Each structure stands twice: as C-alpha cells, then as structure tokens.
Amino acid sequence: MKRRGSGIGCMWYPIGFTVSANPSAATVKVNEDGTATLLTGTVETGQGSLTVLGQIAAEALGVATEDVHVVSADTDATPMDTGAIASRTTYVTGNAVKLAGEKARSILFEAAAPMLGVKPDQLEARDRKIQVKGFPQRSVPMGDVARHALVVKGEPPIGTASFNPPTVAMDPETGQGKPFSTYVYATQIAEVDVDDETGEVEVLRIVAAHDCGTPINPMLVEGQVEGGIAMGIGFALQEEILFDAAGRQINPNLTNYIIPTSLDMPEIEVDIVPSYDPTGPFGAKGVGEPTSVPTAAAIANAIYDAVGVRVTSLPMTAEKVLAAIRAKRARLGVKGDG
C-alpha cells in the first residue's frame, strides 16, 4: 500500500567567488532616440540571463525592458566575461552592466543639466525621462537628451565597466577566509507516496522557498526553481551512469539513462524569500544552481517519514527502497515486534 511522508531539505549556496579574480565587463550604448544596446560577453544558456541583464541596464538608464537590445557571445565584439558559472551572472555581470549603464547615464546627465538649468548631480533617470530629483515635472524625454548629447555636444552616451568581487586569499592551512562574496539560502519540502510493496516513490508536491536577493524577474526565478527541482528529482530517484567491470559505460543513451519527464513532475509551489544584498545590482544575488541542491535531501527525508527507512545512497531507486523496507521488516520480525 502507499504510504505518505514529507521531508525538509535546507541549503546554502555561494554567489560570486572571491578566491580568484572572476571579472565581467559590459558596454551600454544609448541611441539617439533614448533606446539602448547592451554588449555582454556572457552566453545565454537558457536561464534568461540576457533578459535579466537587459532589465538591469534598463533600470540603470531609467527606461523600459523593451528599450534595451542585448548583444552577446562574440569574443570580437562583446567584452570579456568569466562565464555563466557558479550562479554569478546576475550578481557579477549584472553589477558590470549596472555600472556601465550608469556611466552612459552620466554623459546624459551632463548633456541634460544645462537643458534643465541644474547641476548633473541633481538629476535622475526614470520613466524614460531625465528629470530633476524631487521635481519630476521638470524633465526632458530621454530621446531628446540623447540626441542632444550626440549631435549637439558631440559626446556619444557610451559606458563601459567591469566588476570583480574583491579577491581575498584563503588561509592554506585552515581554509579560513572569505571565499565568496555572498550566499543564498533555500528550503524545499517534499511530499511523497511510497509504495511499500514495490518501493516506488512518487513525488506529489514540492514547496520551495528560495532566496535570490532582489528578484530581477520573478517569472524567470520560478522557471529556475521548477527546472532545478526537475534535475533534483532525477538525481534523487532515477539517474545513474553505470560502468561495467572494464570501466565502460553500460547505459550511454536516453533509453536506459532515465531523466524526468512531464509525468514525473510534482505540483510545485514557489515562494521567493525577501532579502536585499547591498553588494548586488539593485540588491540581487543569484539563483541558477541552488534550485537543484536540496531536492534529493527533501525526498530522502520524506521517504523516511513515509516508511521509516533511510536510504543513504543515490539514486533511491525502487529496488533500494524496497530492499530497505524488507530489511527493516526482517529486523522487526527478528525482534518479535509487530
């Protein structure tokens, strides 16, 4: 029969390593109508980084997401980037993008200041306008300022910047030090049904509460959590590369190496835990890897809650779970307990 259980998995994960330099650079170019182009050396791998970086650039310039065109992934044309690794893109590349946007913006402020009769440091960029802080009705449309900068002043609004979390050496003896700039935290709780006659585990529901600092795009954060949970379920229950005695893989194909399908996915509920990291762009940290970290633990603990057996190796296949159930029954039988 099926027995239900629930289990918690809690984790922490680092963002932006400091043990060695990992810079990212970016360039923001504002066009004569107030739209802009962002150049970044990062490569989109599906997580939505280009969309998020575009939103950060738009925020820095005070324009909308649609106003920023993002160009990426060409070592000739886009500035260097250490890479979309270690969940660092929003934090490190995002900071570079924000700084580059602010540099381009400062050229716009210099051009707008005389137009509005104020000093540049009295200006802010919001809602596609350059306006006087505290007096939003005194403003000039972004396009007018950009055109003025380009064709009247002859100063193109281009900003290039880089960011590197300050490098800090670690103590080689004790491992003490500051290896990462910041960390994110998360908890996933899994609800499973375990069939105590077959050992099969069905994941019914996962509740995920993830910290990512400021969520630049909450919809994409949810996507990362859902995708990470899928990978976590595969890691927990299904996937394994098997080798023969001669060290050759036995199952190098998708028929015999099982990854989750739409049929394997539970109901997923995602909450973003509020937090703000002042060292990240607009308070953002990151989310790409943490999402697949606690899932297997939550499922393992849910299995224990359901049938009282502890499987200590992954994947927790039906065979392993059933063997553990039988072993437990045998132990209880030997002791004479019911």
Place this chain on the structure above:
Amino acid sequence: MSEKRTAAEKETLREILPEVGTEHRLPATPPPAQYSIETLVPEVRQQTPAVGQRATRLDARLHGLGQTKYIDDLAFPGMLHAKIKRAGVASARIVCIDTRAAEAVPGVMAVLTGREIPVNSFGPSIQDQPVLADERVFHAGDGVAAVAAVTEQIATEALERIVVEYEPLSAVFDPIDAMKEDAPRVHPPAGNVYAHKVIRKGDVERGFAESDRVFEGRYATQMVEHVPIEPHAAIAQWDSNGRLTVHSTLGRITLGRTDLARTLKLPVNRVQVVGTIVGGNFGGKNEISQEPVLALLARKAGRPVKGVYTRREEFVASTTRHPIVMDYKTGVRRDGRILARKVRLVLDGGAYCSWSETTLGKACILSAGPYKIEHLHAEAFAVYTNKTVTGAMRGFGAPQVCFAYESHMDEIAAALGIDPLEIRLLNAFDEGSSSPTGQTLESVVVKASLLKAAQRFGWREPRS
C-alpha cells in the same frame, strides 16, 4: 588537399557528390515566405521600473516560432562534417594508429591524430587533459583520432577504418580503492589523490567530548550527466589571413578563446569564438572539447568543419557530476544543538582534473550545512580513476553534500525525538553568523526560508 587526389579518385568523388548533394546542408529550395508578425510587444516589457517585472524573455518569440538558431542549424558553403573515434578502453598505451584506410574512403577530406595537435593539453586548473589522446588513453571516452568528410555518415563509417592498436594497462575505478598505496596509478608517477582541502575551525575533538550524543553516517551519490537536449556542437573555419572563427556551444567563450589560442599556438587576436544560444549547459559546455580538433581538420581540408556530438558521446566523452562518498560525524547536545562536526569527502575525480579543484573547494566549504557549528573539521580529496571525466555540473558539489548533511540532520532529529523543522531552526545561521571559513554572513535568510516553506506546506498540520 584535393590537388593531391589522383584522377581516379576525383572520378569517384564526382560519382558520389551528386548523391549527397554539392549544396548539402543548404536548403534546396527557398525557405517558406516570411509571414509578417506584427511587432506586438507585451505590455510588461514597456513598463518602468524594469527590475521586478515579470518581463517576457527577449528570445521567447523566436523560440516559440522555431526561429532561434543553434549551432547545428548553421551551415557554411563547402562545410564538412567531423566525427571523433573514441577509445573504448579505460586504460591503455596507444601502440600505433593507422589511418590510411580511412583517408582512402571517398568523401573523406582530412584525418587527424593527437600527435598533430600543437599543444596537446588543456584544463581549467591542471592541464592534464589531451585534445586527442596521443600516447596514453585514460578513460574509454578519450578521443584518439578524427575524420572530416562530406557527410556525417561517411565520417562515421571512416572511423571504423581507423585501426588502433592498444596495450592494455592496469586501471582503477573505485575512488576509495584508488587512494590506497598499492592502487594502480592513473597518471604515474603522481599519486591518485590530486587535490586536497582542509577546513579547520575550533577543536572538533573537544567538541565531541562536550557533546551529549555523537552520530555517524556515510552517504554516497552517483555519477550523473547534464543531458542537455542540445548535444555539443561547433563549426571551425579559417580565413585567408589565418584567422580562426569557431561557432560553438561553449558557455565560456572568453576562456574558450584562450584555450584555442594556447592549444593551436595562435595569438589570441587571431581567434574568434562566437555563440548563439546554448541549448542547455548546466556546466557541461564550459571548457573546450572538440573545437581544436575541428579547427585543425578545417585547416587541413581548407573547408569549414562542423562537429556535433552523438548522444552517446554526450555520456562517454563529455564531463559528469562527481560521485562523492561522504562520512559525517556530528556531536550534539541533547536539545539538538550541534557542537561539533567532522566531514570527510572523497570525490571520484575521473580521468582528468577538469573542474574538480573548484568542486572540491565548494563541496568542502558547504559540507557543514547552513548551520552554526563552533568546532568543525572538513577534509576533501579528489582522486583519479579511469572513468569518465568529472567536472562542473550544476551545484559543484552542493547537491551531494546537501543530501548528506540533511539526511544526517533528520537521523539526528529522529534519534533525539525532535521535529525536523525545530532542529533546523535551532541550528541555522542568523544574520552575522560565522561561516565554516570564519566569514561573517550577511543578508542571511535561512530561517525565513524554513518558516516560509513550512507555512506554505502546512508542515506537520494534521492531515484531513
């Protein structure tokens, strides 16, 4: 290359080429007429401020229309197709490689072996990995030779004609066995433990002595693969200035350019690496793999060369996640408060280092869990084995150690009769807590995440 072919060979080629199509891989008919899509911009992308918006992705529309171009969707005039021969033996000396029969196959334009690689080693930290195996094979997925031909089918068939003679050598597959003194050395004369890290804080033995109970557990995780739905793909081509352009699924193009320049002995400004969008990376496409091979084949053949991994190669030839054996020992007070923790991690480091040093470091630092622990000793080893290369995969050691420390935590909770949520709330980091490496932590929200998840889940509420 083609000038060296005899008249008879050219005649044979003329017979084949009409069958495979001289404009192979370019559309035979014009693509369907472009329908006009109104540039409807979703309102959310027009809103300010931009941060915090559920903005639709800038690539969503092209994805949905099937218009996004991935590397395998690209084609260049005269492009050839490359395949790489995989060793199939886990540990061996290469006695000789005979490629003559493959070179004679009609439609084969270039063949490459390891000894032709200008600098035949790469790796993000230890450069122990060959572009193509030259004298030794260290795992069954090692590439030993490559062929570029007018079609993938001809290239695959030509691989069969390459004769490689191996002298099998001793091998070791289990990382714990590989740590023993008498284990066969994977990369002699060096020992098999190639990376090591220790984190020490406080005094673990004193912590255990002060504990009311001490718990021990061993946990183990398996080798898994990224399984990006898009296989590794790249296209290499040269211009007449000797400048190399590589279109690739590489996630880290700056690093890829550096590695291509190094292995091919080119100035960096003569190398261009271009990406489009990667169809899934997860850490498996972060270092060069076939790119230098394709570049050299392209130089030999005088034509662009494309290589696309088979799904089999995705498993045997690309990197995987480190299996880890994790030993935990934790001392607690009877109320569940953790006083001391000792961790030993043994990472299956595969045939080459790849990202193992970074994975080792991260796993070691994270292994204590998000918990306040005054006395800590965490030690980690990465060990060579003659198996698939273990490298970067989403989490870098975190999924493995989290499975261990959270399973361990629940075992402790059960033994002490404490609710799993309560024991975590008791021990979790607070704002300003000291990490395992003595770092003062800021913007800490572990407890908030625990409480939020528990509330949404209805943790331990009576079931209706």
Place this chain on the structure above:
Amino acid sequence: MSELRIMVNGRVRTASVPPETTLLALLREHFGLTGAKLGCDVGDCGACTVIVDGHAVNACLVLAAQADGREVVTIEGLAPADPLHPIQQAFETHASLQCGFCGPGVILSAKALLDGNPDPTTAEIRDALAGNLCRCTGYTKMIEAVRVAAQALRGDRDTGAAAASPPAWSEA
C-alpha cells in the same frame, strides 16, 4: 534514390534523396526547416517531433520515404499568419521555454493533443508531453501554458471569433 512528394506546411515539396534518409534529415538538410532538432537521433528525446497526418511523431524514426504523399506540419507552419498560434502566444507569456531547444517538439505535441482533444485534463496534457524531454524548465510552465491555450482555442471557437487580434492573456 527515393523520389518524394510531400505536403509540408501547406505547400507541396519534392525531393530526391537516398532511401535511408530520415524525415528529420529531409526537413533540416534538404528543406532548410531547422525548427525540428537533432537531440538523440533514436527517438528517445522528442526534440524532432513533427505532425504527420495529424499524429505527433519523432521525425528521426520516420524515413523520408514513409512521409511520401502525406501532410507534414513543422513548427514553421504553425503560425501561417498574424498573430501567433495560441500555443505559441501562451508559451511566450508564461516563460514556458528557457533554452528553447525542445520547444518546437513540445509545441507540436501540444498542438496534436489540442487538435484532437480541445478540453484536456492536466493528466492528459502531461501524457501528451511525456515523449518530449526538457532539461531546463521542469515542464511546469509548459503544462500551464497548454491549459491556457486550450481555453483560448475553445473560447474562440465558442464565440466564432476569428483570431484577427491576439486575445488578452492574463499573466501566469
């Protein structure tokens, strides 16, 4: 050589190809329709899914010759005019695709489902997508988008409204 005459996205296309050519190779290499993807070439991943005579099939498992005389719909044929097909529209607003590589296959599996079953249950949607592997998204936003698209298609049919302008989509 196989001489073929196939209706692809509403147009008759002809080709002369070696008999072992798969439908996937025909579409990608001979017709330049690169929306269908090569993920495994043996029918495990579904990235090559196209619709043949109304059925979602793995194009890598179908010989081009087997498609002779049949109607094939690829992702390129899904939105023949303004605006986007409701499935594509829903996928866009729901961020259902991340790297997008599995996308054309998933969308066509969804279309084949909704063409035959306009009011599917969530279980039926999961079942229809079960042959399409996705490593990025966890399928969650895809299933939601298919549900929403089904609703919109039923709504258009009920009111008899021609899809002259895009329906107002609610956010996820």
